[in-house]
Amino acid sequence: GAGVSQSPSNKVTEKGKDVELRCDPISGHTALYWYRQSLGQGLEFLIYFQGNSAPDKSGLPSDRFSAERTGGSVSTLTIQRTQQEDSAVYLCASSLPNTGEAYEQYFGPGTRLTVT
């Protein structure tokens, strides 16, 4: 079946502009995560959605970052007034419902964001 898809694959934007990154999870996966990976760094947790529950936004680095998930499926990560330090690969992952323990996550190919 189809895996996790993300768009765009690459985004170059000017400092101060807003960007939207999209994630389509695997069908039937109600858990969805956003991560950020900077060059040579580990994955940094940003936000977690599970079904209709309130998202865990504790990883968002500033109030310029926000995310939505519509209809329990597609998710959009928005970065307002982008800064150069926002340049990174943004990865989305989905998994089966987390009723207690974490399940294996399946990652999308990522969006490489470059802020000039």
Added chain:
Amino acid sequence: RKEVEQDPGPFNVPEGATVAFNCTYSNSASQSFFWYRQDCRKEPKLLMSVYSSGNEDGRFTAQLNRASQYISLLIRDSKLSDSATYLCVVAHWYRPTFGRGTSLIVHP
């Protein structure tokens, strides 16, 4: 102490060698453990889950030591295609924490 720590390497080994990686974690309440593989400029992909009793998948063996709070990955008969970064993942409830990864280079 970092939540999840790995030796960044690189581990440089010849084909056919056996290589082992360790990963330590700080949260004793962690419940789920995984190894992921990440190729250069690619997304992480699940290699294997790590169970309390230890588990094996072909040339790969994973172990969990809760008392000492570490997990390990053993790769036997290394192949050139095993060259990648191996990420240790430790989860408490739904929240996974990724290590920075251990780089493996397998040479002819």
